[in-house]
Amino acid sequence: MYRVAGILSPLLAGACVLSLLIGLYLGLVVAPADYEQGDSYRIIFIHVPAAWMSMFVYMVMAISSAVFLIWRLKIADVVAVASAPIGAAFTAVALLTGSFWGKPMWGTWWIWDARLTSELVLLFLYLGYIALRGAMETQQGAARAAAILAVVGVVNIPIIHFSVEWWNTLHQPASITKFDKPSMHISMLRPLLIMVFAFQTLYFFNLMVRVRTLILEREARSSWVAALAGERTNG
């Protein structure tokens, strides 16, 4: 697993850099300005992928936590731990860019919009996971407790999302519906999708690096690490 991650990570890094460059070029230079929002909509090319990834990473975390709880697969726990900070970073990016998009569009830094609020709750869930992980003293206990929390969180996310949506429609009737764009021009959609791909590969690349770190830390006393060390110094 350690070796597989080692082979995959440069490939992913390459794909990430390449798609980032293409996506940014298409998004910032080629794509035309939006007729309603001018150039400010260009934040979408990082905001939407980040928001999307924040949920995707949580799903990865929850699924690997469930796998860990059911089959006691250690690598699943490693994936979940390694994912948490990356997911939190994506969530923070989505919140910050949402705020910087909201300022010119809605005239305010923060709006209690359904999506922003859900995203905020998601950030709290990530922080709770990381905090629980840090508070438990033994590795084994921390792993299982945090896994339970991740699974509980994933059951709650749809309920939270639904309730926030309901709450929002009650309090702010149709103030932001112009953001529900039914269709997007291909020149905007293409860079968006490329950026989504770039963020995906960024996540997986970073995940590989973090997974390798964690495996090394946990298996520091095993024979294969010693063999690897010997290999590295001799060759």
Add this chain to the structure above:
Amino acid sequence: MDSVAVFFHMGGYAFFVWTSYALTAVLLMGIVLWSSFQFRKSQQQSFKRALQHQARRQK
């Protein structure tokens, strides 16, 4: 030259667009660099420990 200036001007939204791109870059680059730094550190440490262990056994 002109087109470059227009590009950076972002139709008057330069501050918002570039700040959010910069923040994103800082956060994501931050986590990537932090992760690889940690990886280097733990690699060095565990290899060093493994080699020491080996040396002790050979003696």
Add this chain to the structure above:
Amino acid sequence: MSDSSHPPRTDISLSRVFWRVYRRDLTLAMRSVGQWLNTLFFFVIVVSLFPLGIGPGPQTLATIAPGIIWVSALLSMMLSLDSLFAHDFNDGTLEQLVISGQPLSVIVIAKVLAHWSTGGLPLVLLSPLLALVMQMPSSAYGVLVISLAIGTLSLSFIGAIGAALIVSVNQGGVLLSLLVLPLTVPVLIFGSGAVSSSSMGLPISTQISVLAAVLALAVSLAPLAIAAALRVGVSVGR
């Protein structure tokens, strides 16, 4: 504690297990009156601080009253949740319960219900008084009590997951809030939403049904998570 003198029996029926744990926890809570009175005082004090911070205007107070009472109830529940499993964990009772051979989720339900009876029910009963102080229209009192009754019970179940997760952690109070508060968002939204709507004279059946649905979900799923978390806590030890 009185139960520990009995010889261990494994053929005991589930309802007996349930009632014994429930009565035991209730008796213990009744003996330390200070514990649950503190929760109640905390609730009253937090609510009464808001008019001091915001101003005594009856109109303003009436508008924000549902939210304030609900948030205060939520915080008070968090306060009392901290000790839900902590004492039993420290004196080894929890370990005994885990290895007793009885279904842990039944024991857990009994413990959570006992917690609610001392930590949640008093808040519910006291809430009309606070509603009065907060200038809420009297027509909304009934809904306030009903929504709090359903909501605090769900909060007990949801919060108990957090309390079980941190049972082996020293000084986990703040951590508990960090873990649990995000999960309580739906209860808060629909609970205070119901009260707001009813003080404006709007129908409330949606909110109450969603609250009830959340409760049903919490009662059916949370005990599994709590039991799993307690097993982890006990196996780790302190």
